Amino acid sequence: MFTVKSGICQVGAGLKLRSEMARTQFVRSRWALAVLALTVCFQMSAAMNCSDAATLCSSDVSSYSPQHFIFVHGMGGGAWFWYEIQTLMEHFNQSATAVDLTSHGINKAIADNVITVAEYTQPLIDAINNVSGKVILVGHSLGGGSIAYASELCPNKVAKAIYLSSCMPTYNQSMFSAFPANTFPNLLNAGYVTFNYRNGPSNPSSASLNKAKLNEFYMSGTPTRYVNLGREVMTDTPFTPGTETLPLTPAKYGTVRRFYIRTGKDKGVPPSDQDEIIANNPPEKLFCMPNGDHTVFFSAPIELFKNLLCISSL
Numbered sequence: 001m002f003t004v005k006s007g008i009c010q011v012g013a014g015l016k017l018r019s020e021m022a023r024t025q026f027v028r029s030r031w032a033l034a035v036l037a038l039t040v041c042f043q044m045s046a047a048m049n050c051s052d053a054a055t056l057c058s059s060d061v062s063s064y065s066p067q068h069f070i071f072v073h074g075m076g077g078g079a080w081f082w083y084e085i086q087t088l089m090e091h092f093n094q095s096a097t098a099v100d101l102t103s104h105g106i107n108k109a110i111a112d113n114v115i116t117v118a119e120y121t122q123p124l125i126d127a128i129n130n131v132s133g134k135v136i137l138v139g140h141s142l143g144g145g146s147i148a149y150a151s152e153l154c155p156n157k158v159a160k161a162i163y164l165s166s167c168m169p170t171y172n173q174s175m176f177s178a179f180p181a182n183t184f185p186n187l188l189n190a191g192y193v194t195f196n197y198r199n200g201p202s203n204p205s206s207a208s209l210n211k212a213k214l215n216e217f218y219m220s221g222t223p224t225r226y227v228n229l230g231r232e233v234m235t236d237t238p239f240t241p242g243t244e245t246l247p248l249t250p251a252k253y254g255t256v257r258r259f260y261i262r263t264g265k266d267k268g269v270p271p272s273d274q275d276e277i278i279a280n281n282p283p284e285k286l287f288c289m290p291n292g293d294h295t296v297f298f299s300a301p302i303e304l305f306k307n308l309l310c311i312s313s314l
Helices: 004-048 079-091 117-129 143-153 183-189 211-216 224-233 271-280 301-313
Strands: 068-072 095-099 135-140 158-164 193-196 206-209 257-263 285-289
Touching: 068 079, 068 117, 068 143, 079 095, 079 301, 095 117, 117 143, 135 143, 135 301, 143 158, 158 301, 183 193, 211 224, 257 271, 257 301, 285 301
Parallel strands: 068 095, 068 135, 135 158, 158 257, 257 285
Antiparallel strands: 193 206
């Protein structure tokens, strides 16, 4: 039988249940908002906590002590990526070497046949060993994986490693997995990158950049003359080395000083992706080029040159 007392108890229980549900939903909402706020705050701080070369270092580019820089290209590139920077370096009494990784540039290997990281990066290791003193490595885009591997193999030869809008691997990562999970799917879905299956249908053997669309993503802010050059000389990139876990250790790779240069208008590795890379493996210092596209060595060579010199002096 329903009584006034039991009815009141049932109504009270219902109100209590609704109150608890509302409290739980409110707590969850607060946690969601807190996580969102932390994410936004980190992204803002990644962009705001940039070291300023203009205030941190000398503006007299002729005053810097001579160093030997070794430059490493990213996907599709070659030593030719760096000829503007090399010219500036040599003019101001710095030494510069730019390498063609195996199958890139004038290296005659076939990208589909390059299987291991060791094979892929051998030209870089040879370049390091050909210099008598210490070197500063600069890796662009996928080239960040190559300079990380070289830092592990030659920690006593590498004075600094500079990552330019690139992956910056940590332990138990490959070159590809050192990028955020959405970086390559976004490029594939947009038709900017395609995989080639020249050694069979199971796994990709190489990757190609869409040369017709370089101005839309890879060289989005770069003068047309360089875009046209890229359309003529870009090469395929071996796929399998990018999937190999890099053998990085705290005792070797972990001892090399790392710096990052963030490019703010990059459509190849967007700023949000770079922020995630930086958060996962924070460098010693972060430098920013707010208006930089993915190929700042063509679109803003003097600004990049000044940042590199500044880092060399730290």
